Every structure is written in structure tokens, then in C-alpha cells.
Amino acid sequence: MVSFTPTDDQQLLVETINRYALNDLRKHAHDADESGATPANVIQAGWQMGLVPSAIPEELGGLGELSAVTGVLAAEALAFGDLSATLEIMTPALVAYPVALYGTAEQRESLLPLFLEEKAPRVSAALLEPGVFFDPHNLQATISEDGLLNGVKAYVPLAEGASHLLVYASSAHNEQIEAYIVPGDAPGVVIEKRELLMGIKALPTYRVRFNDVRVDAAARLGGAVGIDYQRLLDRMNVALAALAVGVARASFEYARDYAKQRVQFGKPIAQNQAIAFMLAEMAIDIDSARLMTWEAAVKLDAGQDATRESYLARQFADQMVLKACDHGVQILGGYGFIREYPAERWLRNGRGFPSFTGLAMV
Amino acid sequence: MTINFEIPEFIQQQTQMIKWVAESTMRTVARDLDEREHERPTAFVETMWPIVRDQQASALAKLHGTTTEPTEKRERPSTRVLGLMLLIEMLSWGDAGIYLCLPNPSLAGAAIESVGTTEQKMRLLQRFAEGDKPVWGGMAITEPGAGSDNSSMSTTAVFNEETNEWVLNGEKIFITNGKLALEESNGLVIVWATVNKAAGRAGIKSFVVEAGTPGVSIGKVEIKHGIRASDTVSIVFNDARIPADNILGSAEVQASKESKGFQGAMATFDASRPLVAASALGIGRASIEFVKEKLAEHGVTIPYNLPYHKLTAIQRDVLEMEAQWQAVYLLTLRAVVMIDQKQPNSLEASMCKAKAGKAITFITQKAVELLGPMGYTREWLVEKWMRDGKINGIYEGTDQINTLIVARRILGYSRHELA
Numbered sequence: 018m019v020s021f022t023p024t025d026d027q028q029l030l031v032e033t034i035n036r037y038a039l040n041d042l043r044k045h046a047h048d049a050d051e052s053g054a055t056p057a058n059v060i061q062a063g064w065q066m067g068l069v070p071s072a073i074p075e076e077l078g079g080l081g082e083l084s085a086v087t088g089v090l091a092a093e094a095l096a097f098g099d100l101s102a103t104l105e106i107m108t109p110a111l112v113a114y115p116v117a118l119y120g121t122a123e124q125r126e127s128l129l130p131l132f133l134e135e136k137a138p139r140v141s142a143a144l145l146e147p148g149v150f151f152d153p154h155n156l157q158a159t160i161s162e163d164g165l166l167n168g169v170k171a172y173v174p175l176a177e178g179a180s181h182l183l184v185y186a187s188s189a190h191n192e193q194i195e196a197y198i199v200p201g202d203a204p205g206v207v208i209e210k211r212e213l214l215m216g217i218k219a220l221p222t223y224r225v226r227f228n229d230v231r232v233d234a235a236a237r238l239g240g241a242v243g244i245d246y247q248r249l250l251d252r253m254n255v256a257l258a259a260l261a262v263g264v265a266r267a268s269f270e271y272a273r274d275y276a277k278q279r280v281q282f283g284k285p286i287a288q289n290q291a292i293a294f295m296l297a298e299m300a301i302d303i304d305s306a307r308l309m310t311w312e313a314a315v316k317l318d319a320g321q322d323a324t325r326e327s328y329l330a331r332q333f334a335d336q337m338v339l340k341a342c343d344h345g346v347q348i349l350g351g352y353g354f355i356r357e358y359p360a361e362r363w364l365r366n367g368r369g370f371p372s373f374t375g376l377a378m379v
Numbered sequence: 380m381t382i383n384f385e386i387p388e389f390i391q392q393q394t395q396m397i398k399w400v401a402e403s404t405m406r407t408v409a410r411d412l413d414e415r416e417h418e419r420p421t422a423f424v425e426t427m428w429p430i431v432r433d434q435q436a437s438a439l440a441k442l443h444g445t446t447t448e449p450t451e452k453r454e455r456p457s458t459r460v461l462g463l464m465l466l467i468e469m470l471s472w473g474d475a476g477i478y479l480c481l482p483n484p485s486l487a488g489a490a491i492e493s494v495g496t497t498e499q500k501m502r503l504l505q506r507f508a509e510g511d512k513p514v515w516g517g518m519a520i521t522e523p524g525a526g527s528d529n530s531s532m533s534t535t536a537v538f539n540e541e542t543n544e545w546v547l548n549g550e551k552i553f554i555t556n557g558k559l560a561l562e563e564s565n566g567l568v569i570v571w572a573t574v575n576k577a578a579g580r581a582g583i584k585s586f587v588v589e590a591g592t593p594g595v596s597i598g599k600v601e602i603k604h605g606i607r608a609s610d611t612v613s614i615v616f617n618d619a620r621i622p623a624d625n626i627l628g629s630a631e632v633q634a635s636k637e638s639k640g641f642q643g644a645m646a647t648f649d650a651s652r653p654l655v656a657a658s659a660l661g662i663g664r665a666s667i668e669f670v671k672e673k674l675a676e677h678g679v680t681i682p683y684n685l686p687y688h689k690l691t692a693i694q695r696d697v698l699e700m701e702a703q704w705q706a707v708y709l710l711t712l713r714a715v716v717m718i719d720q721k722q723p724n725s726l727e728a729s730m731c732k733a734k735a736g737k738a739i740t741f742i743t744q745k746a747v748e749l750l751g752p753m754g755y756t757r758e759w760l761v762e763k764w765m766r767d768g769k770i771n772g773i774y775e776g777t778d779q780i781n782t783l784i785v786a787r788r789i790l791g792y793s794r795h796e797l798a
Contacts, residue, residue, distance in 0.1 A: 018387060019461060019716050022380035086382055152686045247684060277790060288797055293786035300789045301730045304713075305706035312384050312709060326705075328683040333702040371687065 021311075027087055031094050033066065038098025043267075043359075046099035049219035050362050055102040063095070063106035064137040069113050077129045083117055085252065085314035088379025089259035093307065096263025100366045101219035103260065104376055108174045111142035112183045114378050115196060115249055119239040124198065128181070139201075142183040143170035143225055144375030153250055153374055156194060158186040158227065166197060166205075166230040172376060176201070176208050176223035183238065184227065185246075185375075194246045196238040205230035216365030247324055249378070252317060254327040256377035258310040258334035261370050262303060265338045268345030268363040269299045276348050292348055299341045306334040314379065335370045342367035384712070390462045394469050400426055401473025406760075409474040412608040413763050417600060420477040420608055428513040431483045436508035442500055460650070460718040464657040464711060471661025475767040476608030478658065479555055483507060487516030487560075487569045489647045490585060494627040503587055503625075506565055515559040517568040519551035519588075519614055527780045529571065530580045534616065536572040538630070543623045545586060547572055547616040550598065553774075557612040558597050561590045568614065569627070578632045587625040594619030605766030652728040652775050653714035656707060656735035659771035663704045663739050666746040666764045670697060673750055696745050703738040710734055726788040733781035736772025743768040 023031065041059050049055040068091050073079025095103040113132045116124055131138040146157055147169055158168025166186055176182065179201040188195045199206065207226040214222065238244050273296050276287035286292050309330035316323035342364040346353035353360040386394075404423040412418055440446045470478035484491070484507045491503055506514050525532040534549025551570060560566030567589045575582035588595060598613035671681060674693065681697050682690070690698070710731035717724035743765035747754040754761050772778045787797050 018383055018456065019385065019712060020380050020383045021713055021716065022382065024381045027381075150686075150688050152689060154684065250684065273789065287790050288792070290783070290786070290797075293790060293792075293797055294782050296789060297733075297782045297786040300785060301710070301734050302706075304730060305710055305734065308709035308713065309702075309705055311382050312705075315382055315384055325683040329698065329702040329705055332698060333706060 031090050034094035042098025042102050055219045069110050070133050073129050078133050085317035085379045089310050089314045092259035093263040096260040097267050101217045104220050109137050110378050112140040119244040121240040139179050140181045141175050141179045143173045144185045145172040147171040156187045160186045161189050164232050166227045166232050168227050170225045172222045173225045174222050176225050196244050197232045197236045216369050251323050251327040252378045254331035255313045256379040258330040261334035261338035262307045264367050265303050265341035268342045272345040272348040295344045302337045306337045338367040394465050397469040405473030405477045416607040420480050423477050424513050428482045439508050457719040460715040464715045467657040468661040471658040472665045475662050476606035479609035482513030484516035486518035489650050490569045514564045515556045515566040517554050517556045517560040519554045519568050519570045521553045534572040536574050544620040547619040550615050552613040554612050557614050558610045565590050575632050581632050585627045606770050649725050649728045652732035653711050655775045656711040656731040659735040659739035662764050662768045663742045666743050670746045700742045707735045707738045729781040729784040733778050736778035739768040739771050
């Protein structure tokens with residue numbers, strides 16, 4: 018039966034997140050962007066909403082609710098508040114979800130309890146690589162047959178001080194992408210200086226080098242079976258599309274409210290079709306992207322092939338969020354360009370989505 | 380409740396059956412009927428009439444309270460408009476012009492359903508539920524001087540108390556199936572007219588004009604860019620007299636600023652706009668499928684996992700066509716499900732319609748471009764799909780009017796505040 022209504026539990030969760038996003042995330046977003054860090058207590062409050070812990074299997078103490086639909090609903094609501102903080106809160110999921118989905122019994126038992134602690138574990142995942150032609154299916158990082166990991170990763174969130182890194186690399190012997198759980202302090206792991214990005218400035222990301230890092234067979238996620246890499250990429254695409262919807266909606270709602278109160282030539286500028294039509298198109302494309310994201314997430318939860326839906330949702334959302342954030346700045350005019358107002362921050366954050374592969378997962 | 384996009388099994392089965400109709404009675408004659416404008420798609424009409432008629436009969440039986448449907452079926456949530464959406468999508472995949480020739484009450488039915496009394500529904504819709512000869516309905520709103528601004532229409536309706544009749548005068552244009560409804564079958568057309576020009580919107584009422592009404596004549600039969608299998612006509616009313624009880628809604632001119640009658644009439648757009656979007660989806664899907672099929676013959680396939688720099692320009696275009704289609708599909712699905720759930724959907728209806736008009740134009744124009752010199756020939760149907768597709772951004776409110784409605788809704792503005 019076709020329905021667009023989330024479950025009662027999901028609605029409750031979204032309401033809770035909405036309050037947190039407005040009262041906490043949005044309130045600190047500007048200063049966090051300028052200073053390069055979201056206050057730890059704000060992140061901690063986000064972690065305590067329990068999104069990642071509830072996804073941990075029941076037999077290990079979680080609620081066993083790893084749902085892509087719940088994930089996209091939460092992602093949009095959080096990103097509406099602030100994208101940097103959302104990515105920071107969700108970084109543990111980059112390790113928790115792949116381990117929960119594909120980990121061997123030993124890997125699940127040793128790692129997943131970390132995510133049930135009061136404080137978020139400091140872990141991260143390394144997928145992106147520096148370079149113009151990054152292709153997730155053709156990673157330059159490699160695992161040699163004798164278990165040596167080599168390569169450079171980029172946009173690794175919270176890498177400094179991380180106890181574990183989930184590293185994606187091309188396997189020399191079967192040309193597949195594999196994932197390895199690498200201790201953050203393993204010999205040969207070099208966490209370089211924090212990266213300087215156009216946006217998501219409150220999220221610390223690092224370039225990480227792997228120089229002949231020795232990994233044993235037990236570190237290979239999923240053991241002999243390995244991972245369903247495309248499925249993980251699907252989950253990343255869906256998550257990023259949902260985050261893009263949240264950012265776009267923030268820009269849209271702010272511009273809408275501004276346009277209704279900003280008076281020029283004796284009337285609110287929203288009463289001009291030139292402005293009103295921009296807002297209408299933003300609203301239509303935001304709804305479109307959200308529905309595409311939901312559709313892909315439903316397929317993921319149903320265990321169906323969701324590669325096409327996830328990819329199209331991400332592609333659509335990547336373009337949509339840029340346009341929505343650009344319109345947001347444009348509608349605010351001069352104020353859109355001033356850092357005191359949030360519109361320019363959303364434009365900087367929104368532009369990044371095509372490059373954020375690997376930074377979020379549902 | 381939970382978020383779900385799965386189409387019920389019985390609707391999927393219905394859609395498969397309709398696909399057969401589309402392949403055997405529409406695709407086979409699509410080109411010929413486009414070239415020989417105004418000829419009738421006889422096989423399609425004959426195939427569809429018994430199906431449509433029997434559905435209408437069962438709907439009327441429910442109204443009479445004589446339905447034989449099991450209680451269980453009656454009590455489950457309605458999927459009527461969802462089924463209609465997918466029916467129209469598939470028929471338009473077959474051929475959008477021929478789809479419009481579907482013998483049914485069409486927009487007239489929607490108006491009578493939403494505004495008419497039970498007596499009117501039973502009296503006026505019975506003709507669509509019986510007989511061997513197909514019957515059509517139509518809707519007459521537009522005038523030469525009143526398009527999107529339909530409140531400025533000048534066709535008049537004057538009540539004659541002596542004969543207990545309404546007397547209509549004026550000219551209506553761009554009426555889909557007007558000729559089929561009034562000259563070639565025992566159908567009817569809903570006509571919007573003013574009973575008091577000075578009252579503006581409040582004076583506008585809708586009237587049911589039945590086939591055989593004296594003083595009604597078909598004027599011009601338009602020669603069009605696309606949907607050529609469908610007739611689009613003008614109707615002239617010259618002291619046309621219709622029974623007193625053929626007015627839909629109240630005859631009174633309300634003093635309030637926004638007339639309920641006019642709003643009621645406008646509400647039929649909330650139902651019809653998603654169905655126009657559904658038709659656009661059918662044409663769009665036909666175009667995308669055909670383009671992919673032809674590209675595949677030349678070794679070009681569409682990947683769903685490559686980064687931007689590894690895609691060719693053609694692959695990027697096709698992916699964009701598919702994404703736009705998917706957006707319209709989901710917006711339309713939402714708008715029709717809201718109708719089935721009896722929720723107000725004015726915003727969502729205009730959203731899907733505005734998006735559909737732009738998307739179908741983009742998709743079909745791209746399709747012609749991507750197939751090179753062959754895409755432009757009349758040997759293939761893509762050029763026709765481009766011409767057919769264009770109408771979806773025009774009728775039932777242009778893309779601009781629907782964008783304006785969306786803008787007013789999201790801003791909370793009246794038509795005075797945002798003109």
C-alpha cells in the first residue's frame with residue numbers, strides 16, 4: 018500500500034531531532050563554522066539521541082533497528098540544523114553499520130559494543146582519495162597479497178586520535194574493493210594535518226597516509242566472504258541525498274521567511290514573481306529529492322536492489338541542494354553574502370555534496 | 380503507517396492488461412493517426428468502452444446502494460485515483476493523443492463527482508454506464524479572451540423563469556473531446572459561465588450541457604502541434620437552453636470575497652492536474668525506454684554507479700532524464716494518494732503538474748536530440764512524443780500558473796498578495 022507517513026516511532030524521533038536541530042545545532046552552527054569546532058557537549062547531546070546505538074544488533078545489546086528509512090528521516094532533520102555537526106555525530110556509523118552488516122562474528126563482538134557506550138567511540142572510515150578523478154570503484158589505495166596496505170586517503174573525519182579506521186582499498190589479487198579494520202596507531206599510519214575545506218568547517222577531516230601498513234586476515238571486514246561494496250555505496254548515496262535535503266530545506270525556509278519580511282518598493286520582495294518562483298522551484302525540487310531518497314531507503318530496508326534509485330536520488334539531490342542554497346543567497350541579496358547570516362554557509366556546505374562520498378551512511 | 384511505495388498487486392495486474400491494449404491498439408496506429416489528424420482510433424475505443432462502462436456502472440451502483448461488491452472490498456482504503464494514475468500513465472505510454480479519446484466522463488465526470496448532487500450524479504452519469512455505443516464527456520472553460528485568467532470569462536448564463544431554463548450565450552475554445560461528446564455520442568460537456576459579470580468570480584457557475592441541446596454548435600476543430608488523434612474544438616452557444624437543474628452547485632451569487640462555487644469548480648483541478656502529470660509520465664517513459672533501447676543497439680548502456688568524470692555526455696543526459704522522470708513519478712504518486720485518502724492536495728497537485736510540464740519537455744526534447752538525425756524523422760515516434768509531450772505544460776494550467784499556485788501556497792499569500 019502506498020503511504021507517505023512514517024511510523025509513530027519515526028515521527029517521534031524526527032520531532033525530537035527537530036527540536037535539537039533548532040535549539041542546539043542551529044544555535045551553534047555559525048560559531049562552530051568560524052572556530053572550526055562544534056562544542057563537545059552539543060555533539061554529545063546528538064549522540065545520546067541513540068541513532069547509532071539503536072542500530073546495533075539486539076544480541077549485542079542494541080535495539081537491532083538498522084533502518085535506512087529511519088536513517089534518512091533523521092539525517093534530513095539533523096542536517097536542517099547543521100551539516101558539520103551532523104556529519105560528526107554520524108561518523109561512528111561509518112564503522113558501526115558496515116561491521117553490523119558484514120562483520121564476522123568476532124568483528125561484531127569486538128567492535129559493536131563500543132557503540133553502546135555513553136560517549137561516542139572515536140572511530141572513522143577512509144574511502145575518499147585526493148585527486149580530481151576519484152572513482153570509488155577504482156581506488157588507488159591497495160592491499161598487497163602479503164597484507165600490506167598502501168595509499169592516501171582524504172576527507173577522513175575525526176581521524177586524529179581514532180582507535181580504529183575502516184579503510185577501503187583495492188585488492189591486488191581479485192581486483193575487488195575490500196575494507197580493513199586498522200588500529201589508528203598501527204605502524205605506517207600517518208595522520209597528516211587537518212584539511213582546509215570550503216565548507217563543513219566545524220568537522221575536522223584529515224588526509225591519512227598508509228605506508229606499508231601490515232593488516233592480517235582477521236582485519237578484513239567480513240572475513241573470507243568480504244563486503245557487498247556496492248550496497249555500502251548505495252547506503253552512502255542515500256544518506257548524502259537525505260542530508261542534502263536537510264541543508265536545502267534550511268536554505269529554503271530561511272529565504273522564504275526573509276522574502277516575506279524584507280520590504281522594497283513598498284511591498285515584501287516575496288510578492289514579486291521573480292522571487293516567489295525561485296522559492297516555488299526550490300520547494301518542488303526539495304520535495305522531489307526527499308521522495309527519491311525515501312524510495313531508495315525503502316528498497317534498502319526491503320532488501321531489494323537499490324543501486325539505481327540511490328544513485329539517481331544522490332545525483333538529483335547534489336544538483337538540487339546547490340541550486341537551493343544558491344537561490345538562498347541570491348534572495349537575501351547583500352545579506353546573503355555576509356557571514357553573519359547563515360545563507361552563505363549553506364551555499365559553501367551545499368556545494369560539497371558531490372565530493373562527500375564516504376562521509377555519511379544510513 | 381509506514382513509508383511505502385509498493386503498488387498493490389491488483390493495480391499492477393490491471394496495468395499489465397492495459398499495456399497489452401496500448402501495444403495492440405495504440406502503438407500500432409500511433410503514427411498513422413498523427414499523420415491523418417482527426418481520424419478516430421476505432422480499435423482502441425471499442426476495446427476500452429466496455430471496460431470503462433462497467434467500471435462506471437459499478438461506481439453508480441455504489442451510489443444507488445445496490446452494489447454487489449463484498450463488504451471487505453468496499454471497506455479497504457480507496458485506491459481509485461492511484462489506479463487511474465497508472466492507467467493513464469500506461470495508456471499515454473501507448474499514445475497520449477489516443478489516450479485522450481478514451482470514452483469516459485473525463486473532466487466532466489470529475490466536476491460532477493465533486494460538486495454535483497446525488498440526483499445529478501445518477502441522472503447525468505448513467506449514460507457512461509450503459510449501452511453499446513461509447514460516450515464522451517468534456518470540459519469547457521477557456522475562452523478566446525480568458526485563458527489562465529478564467530475569472531474574466533464572458534460566456535453568460537441567464538435564468539428564464541418562464542421556461543425554467545438557463546440560457547447560455549458565448550464561445551468556448553480548446554475543448555478536448557467536445558465534438559465526440561456533443562456530436563458523435565450522447566455525451567455532455569461542463570460549461571463555465573457567469574450569471575453576473577459584475578460579481579466577478581462569485582458569479583461564475585458551471586453548467587451541464589448535454590448532446591442534442593438546441594443552440595449549441597461545434598465551431599472550429601483545431602489543427603495542432605501534437606496529440607493530433609484527439610479533437611480540440613470550439614463550442615458556440617447561441618441562446619442554448621438547458622434545464623434548471625443542470626447547474627452544478629448553488630445558483631446563488633455569494634457576497635463573500637471568495638465564492639464557494641468558484642472554489643469548488645477550481646477544486647476539480649486538484650484532481651485533474653496529477654492525471655495530466657500521469658500522462659506526461661507515460662510519454663516520458665516511452666521516450667526514455669526507446670532512447671535506451673536504441674543506444675544499447677549501438678553499445679551504449681547507462682551505468683548507475685560511475686562517478687561524473689567517467690560518464691559520457693549522452694549517459695549524463697539519460698541519467699538526468701531518468702532522475703527527472705522519477706521526481707515527477709513520486710510527486711504525482713503523492714498527489715493522487717492524497718486524493719484517495721481524502722486529504723486536500725492543492726499544493727501537491729500543482730507541484731507535480733508544474734514539475735511534469737517542465738520534465739516532459741526536457742525529456743522528450745533530449746530524446747530527439749540524442750538520437751541524432753534519426754530522432755528527428757517521422758519514421759520513429761520520438762519526434763511525435765516531443766510534440767505530444769509539450770501539451771502537458773500547457774493544459775490544466777500552464778507550468779507558470781502552477782508554479783504561481785505553489786508559490787502562493789508556500790508563502791501563504793492570496794491571489795491579491797501574489798498576482
